[in-house]
Ligand SMILES: Nc1ncnc2c1ncn2[C@@H]1O[C@H](COP(=O)(O)OP(=O)(O)OP(=O)(O)O)[C@@H](O)[C@H]1O
């Protein structure tokens with residue numbers, strides 16, 4: 001179980017210190033899926049980076065299974081079982097897909113590595129021996145990085161907008177993979193996402209805005225709230241009356 005206790009984050013901006021996160025109190029329990037959502041710039045990726053130790057918390061504590069990890073480095077946290085798939089994955093130049101997956105999983109069994117690629121909708125024979133370089137598309141790279149997180153039997157796995165740049169077919173595969181991961185390992189899965197199909201996987205939805213936790217709610221309540229907002233949509237109401245095109249636009 002991972003706990004963030006009154007975590008605050010301030011970073012050096014161009015014009016001095018910027019307060020990014022305030023009083024973040026969150027608990028992520030094993031075998032549960034948490035979806036963190038909210039407006040752009042609200043602080044979702046900053047929460048993920050603070051969990052991973054990429055940004056050191058300025059105030060508060062981060063506790064993993066009772067151990068205070070607030071001052072631990074990224075590497076130490078990775079060893080303790082925390083993993084983070086970036087919103088924009090870095091490219092591991094000069095490494096083959098096979099190397100990256102071997103390193104993450106600790107296995108060089110080809111069947112295991114193929115399974116990992118299959119789980120993110122990639123065909124192993126096309127990718128396993130390929131070197132990771134600029135020739136990879138954004139979506140391919142993202143899926144390979146997600147596969148490398150899936151490879152590790154983690155205590156806490158954080159996926160930052162896994163759907164971004166991923167096609168509909170692979171996305172379907174990915175949602176199934178999250179469900180399987182949840183059933184197979186004792187992992188607390190944290191997914192940062194704006195997608196309703198991902199929100200549907202959530203045991204809990206965490207709404208983050210302006211660097212604060214706005215609400216922690218159940219999936220059912222959150223989806224009911226979205227439905228209410230949609231049915232209240234002014235242009236939909238207008239269009240229902242006049243029968244215009246914007247009706248379809250509201251019908252997201
Ligand atoms: N290293 C940094 N230095 C200064 N400001 C930063 C830094 N990292 C993030 N911020 C700012 O903190 C705020 C939160 O950013 P963050 O990336 O956490 O948002 P987000 O909720 O993930 O947004 P999105 O949905 O667009 O991915 C933004 O205003 C961003 O500009």
Ligand SMILES: [Mg+2]
Pocket residue numbers: 044045046087160
């Ligand atoms: Mg982000």
